[in-house]
Amino acid sequence: MLILLGMLLIGVLAGIWGFIMCFLPARWDRLTEALGGPTPRWMYPGPKSLAPIVKAATRAAGMLICIAGCWFTYIAALEIYRFLTR
Numbered sequence: 001m002l003i004l005l006g007m008l009l010i011g012v013l014a015g016i017w018g019f020i021m022c023f024l025p026a027r028w029d030r031l032t033e034a035l036g037g038p039t040p041r042w043m044y045p046g047p048k049s050l051a052p053i054v055k056a057a058t059r060a061a062g063m064l065i066c067i068a069g070c071w072f073t074y075i076a077a078l079e080i081y082r083f084l085t086r
Helices: 002-023 025-036 052-084
Strands: none
Touching: 002 025, 002 052, 025 052
């Protein structure tokens, strides 16, 4: 049961993380900068905007992380339900 609860928590956090990464890129940039320091300059073509390839890759990765997090959450919730209704 403890493993299922951990899986549920990780799935929810991954789903939120991926959603922010994919659909809220301005908040994602602020969050990663606050957590890891300033973004390296080689990732930027200019002082204000992201390179288009970095922007597309970040959104695609965010979508994959969100999907995987939602799947983990669904599986964990289903197994917890099955465990509790036996």
